[in-house]
Amino acid sequence: MGYSEMKCPHCGKMNRESCNAWMYGSPIRTCKKCGDKYLDRRYREPAVQGFDQRTTDANLYKTVSIICGAVLVLVYFWYRFTTQNYGYYTNYQVAFLIMLPLALVGCLIQFFRIKSGAMDKANAKYLAESEERMKDRQYVADLIANGYKVPEKYLDNGGNDG
Ligand SMILES: [Zn+2]
Numbered sequence: 001m002g003y004s005e006m007k008c009p010h011c012g013k014m015n016r017e018s019c020n021a022w023m024y025g026s027p028i029r030t031c032k033k034c035g036d037k038y039l040d041r042r043y044r045e046p047a048v049q050g051f052d053q054r055t056t057d058a059n060l061y062k063t064v065s066i067i068c069g070a071v072l073v074l075v076y077f078w079y080r081f082t083t084q085n086y087g088y089y090t091n092y093q094v095a096f097l098i099m100l101p102l103a104l105v106g107c108l109i110q111f112f113r114i115k116s117g118a119m120d121k122a123n124a125k126y127l128a129e130s131e132e133r134m135k136d137r138q139y140v141a142d143l144i145a146n147g148y149k150v151p152e153k154y155l156d157n158g159g160n161d162g
Helices: 058-086 091-115 118-134 137-145
Strands: 002-007 014-019 028-030 037-039
């Protein structure tokens, strides 16, 4: 969970809203003060734009984990070298020795979440919410008007109330 903030272009009110980590949601927001709609392109509508690569691409985390691991080993030997040969170590070395294992663990957790299908499950929930929004013809029309490439299956959703 996080927060997003955007100034309403109509009345200038700063809208602060809670959002999920990947900002899955409608890019068309409604101002809490004036009730007008405005566009926030940071939001991603999964049914239209697909999922964030960081929630589907396990290899991304594998690569970053390997890089973090390799750099960690190098920093460790650098730290050992300077402490044993010169009797000192630097704040940079300590910072790296703390940050790299954290980054490594974080990447590995994401890697296993994708591999185990936990991430897919979370994505399926976001997609279901997204498809629910896509049932609103006005909403679909608004997305198209804003240049979003809406997949055909959402264009004709059965109604004939034209
Ligand atoms: Zn407003």
